[in-house]
Amino acid sequence: MDLRINSTSTAPLAGTGVARRPAATAGQEGFSTAFKDALxxxxxxxxxxxxxxxxxxxxxxxxxxxxxxxxxxxxxxGFQATLHVRNRMVQAYSDIMNMQV
Structure with missing residues (x-):
């Protein structure tokens, strides 16, 4: 997969969305699998x-x-560690949802 940005295109960041989607999906699957295994x-x-x-x-x-x-x-x-991870995830979600756009 080529992650270089083509400098001749009129929209310089047009190709980056396509290049990032598979990596983001793979990262999400890895985290969800790791979290499921930990639980x-x-x-x-x-x-x-x-x-x-x-x-x-x-x-x-x-x-x-x-x-x-x-x-x-x-x-x-193990339960306390899981509880702390859950609390951090909820806090991060709340922080993201309260961000002004």
């Missing part, structure tokens, strides 16, 4: 922590309390 990872950590918590409550000797506490803390940290 799934946090969900799996929470589910694992809940399962381990249940096993400790049922006195399963193969699951230790220490492992369960570490899994719970990992799930909490």
């Amino acid at each position: 799934q990872s946090v969900s799996q950590a929470q589910n694992q922590a809940d399962a381990m918590k249940r096993e400790v409550q049922l006195d399963n000797p193969s699951v230790s309390l220490e492992q369960t506490m570490v899994a719970i803390q990992k799930a909490q940290i």
Whole structure:
């Protein structure tokens, strides 16, 4: 793909919109995929922590309390990080929507 601007055209920026669309779409797909994977990872950590918590409550000797506490803390940290990302995204959206054109 040629991203150079043709200097002989009457509208110097006419070709740049076409050249930028695929790159913007690829970036959006990459971010949405990464965000979806992160959410799934946090969900799996929470589910694992809940399962381990249940096993400790049922006195399963193969699951230790220490492992369960570490899994719970990992799930909490992941959830807090996800919550911060969501808050930043909402703030950025609000900032963009409040911009004067």
